[in-house]
Amino acid sequence: MIAETTHGSLTFSTIEPGSGLDAALKRPPADALRRIESSGLRGRGGAGFPTSLKWDLAIKSPGEYKYVICNADEGEPGTFKDRVILSDFADLVFEGMTIGAFVIGAKHGIVYLRGEYAYLRAHLETVLRRRRAQNLLGKKIRGQDGFDFDIEIRMGAGAYVCGEETALIESLEGQRGEPRNRPPFPIDTGYLGNPTIVNNVETFAWVVCILAKGAKWFKEIGTKKSTGLKLFSVSGDCRKPGVYEFPMGITVAKLLEEVGGEGAKAVQVGGAAGQCVPASQFDRSIAFEDVPTGGSIIVFGPQRDMLRVAENFLEFFADESCGQCTPCRYGTPKLIEGVKMLQQGRCSMQYLHELCSLGETMQLASKCGLGQMAPNAFLSIVDHFQDEILGRAGRG
Amino acid sequence: MLVTEQERLRDDLVKMADRFGRDRSALMPILQELKRTRYHISEYSMQVIADLLDIHPVEVSSVVSFYSFLEDKPQGQFVIRLCRTIACDMRGADHVARQLVNDLGIEFGETTPDGKFTLGWANCLGMCDQGPAMLVNEKVYTQVTPEKVHAILDECRGTFGMHATADKER
Known part of the structure; x- marks a missing residue:
């Protein structure tokens, strides 16, 4: 069973399966890489690393066996576009992986599908069987x-941190999903x-579109x-939640419209690891150089x-921390304590400053992205909503 | 000859190792299959898996303890996970939580005495546009309301085996 999400007309629905791959196979692999490079495509999982650069580095690494991994461990709160892509456009994802294999010279592909999406697996296996029959x-x-290239599906087991690429690889290798250095x-x-190469579901799908429609089209x-x-997953206090396709650089105000x-009084861009944009800054644009996102948009009416929002995000991180490094393991519960004090109206300005400085320490000193981003939402909420969170009458 | 439960479990695990391989990278698929078919990753089974993959049982145990979908305690035939992340929280997941506790007669983190249901939380299920969302084994329910809870639980009680495993009855 695949849950329905409303989504408008997406570019993905105009791409014929096989067209991107055929376009790539006509010329040598270096040509496909050049086209991806000139499109300027950057990773759609949120970090925004240039896709062509990642692939190029993998080409240059010596090794007989190379792997293409699709990161389908979509766990960022408020993100569900990968679920929609996998249920409606799985062909594009597998095709993008196949093009990746052609470019870097890989024979094995793995989709790391989050355990929560186990209900998608049967559908994905069907698509894989069909593609094998079609010689794709x-x-x-x-x-x-x-x-020669084939793809297998491996399941995650409910760990958000496994969306981090080295933790994902650890998990595939049968280890605890702890990020590597x-x-x-x-x-x-x-x-x-x-x-x-580890790329997001959406990145692979865009690779196919770029090869089918041309780098120039994308770059413009x-x-x-x-x-x-970019696909956006929109949820929260809005009339039409769902998956949307917008150009990068769209302003928050336009998106809300x-x-x-x-x-809305604020929008959380980039999920729990992202930042909270208050109404006064709705003219900011959603792009890697301004407010970056993996696609998660949560609207707050x-x-x-x-404060409840900050608490919910911090509880999420406290639960999902792998516990390897101290700033993340001890820092997050300390911030939750601080939020509880704020809720009870018992937090002095000085202590609030201490909490913020602890948050900044976590950003600097945590080992992986999870810990570095855990205090983001808290810090931006403290920054923009001080009047709302300070001096509350105790709630008991 | 009477086949003991332990021998049967061992046979099953050997079959899984034959299917998924005996490299370390087969560990997760084996554990997931074991949990799916037997609802329990016991100390004994961890020892057997360790022997099959030629690793220390502590390695197996440390992996089991890391992932929230792998548990070393016996689980109910239906594992219910209610999403508690922000979007579902904003849509009233706490009311659904209350009703689940009332209807099942257990708290979060517990299993009903008849071994049918385990109740737990999940972090973001990727259904933020249709919350509150809830997973029952591998099946997802969206826009759950307190009044729908009873019907969902009844559906589980009535259809055991149908979706306790995704593809086949045990």
Whole structure:
């Protein structure tokens, strides 16, 4: 069973399966890479690393076995666009992986699907079987000698941190999903020590669109540093929640207008790890150079208690912390304590400053992105909503 | 000859190792299959898996303790996970939580005495546009209201085996 999400007309629905791959196979792999490079495509999982650069580094890493991994561990609160892509456009994802394999010279592909999406697995296996039958996967793909590639699906088991690429690889290797030190990066020391590219579900789908429709088409949309289109998962206090396709660089105000969220007092961009944008800054644009996002947009209406929001996000991180490093393991519960004091109206300004400085320490000193981003929402809420959170009458 | 439960479990695990391989990277698929079919990853089974993969049982135990979908305590046939992340929270997940506790007669983190239901929390299920959302084993329910809770639980009680496992009855 696949749950329905409302989504308008998406570019993905106009792409014929096979068209991107055929376009890539006509010329040598370096040509496909050049086209992705000139499109300016950056990772759609949120970090925004240039896709072509990642692939290029994997090409240059010596190794007999190389791997293409699709990160389908979509766990960021407020994100569900990958679920929609996997249920409606799985072909594009597998095709993007196949193009990645062609470019870097990989024979094995793995989709790391989050445990919560186990109900999608049967559908994905069906699509894989069909693609094998169509010679879009398997041996001698599209008659190309020596181009063998296949994809297997592996399940996660309910750990948000496994969306971090090195933790994901640890998990695939049968270990606890604890992030590794980087460097070395997966592009030279990835799955089982081999060169590996790990890309988000949406990134692979855009690769196919770029090859099918041309790099120029993609590059002309969006901003200079953040090109192209992006899917957004919109939820919260708005009339039309769902998945939307917008150009990169769209302002928060414009986005709210499209989804029926006018009158919001704040928008959380980028999920729990992102930042909270207050109404006074709705003219900011959603792009890697301004407010970055992996696609999560949560709208907060005028009636929302922002302290409750901060508490919910911090509880999320406290629960999902892997416990490896001290700033994240001890810092997050300390911030939750602080939020509780604020709720009871017992927090002095000085202590609030202490909490903020603890948050900044976590941003600097945590080992992986999870810990570094855990205090983000709290810090931006304290920054923008001091009047609302300070000096509360105790709630018991 | 009477086949004891332990021998049967061992046979099952050997079959799983044959299917998924005996490398360390087969550990997660084996544990997931074990949990799916037997609702319990016991100390004994962890020892057997360790022997099959030629690793220390502590390694197996440390992996089981890390992931929230793997548990070393016996689980109910239906594991209910209610999303508690912000979007579902804003849509009233706490009311659904209350009703689940009332209807099942257990608190979060507990299993009903008849071994049918385990109640727990989940972090973001990726259904933020249709919350409150809840997973029952591998099936997702959206826009759950307190009054729908009873019907969902009844559906589980009435159809045991249908979706306790995704593809086949045990």
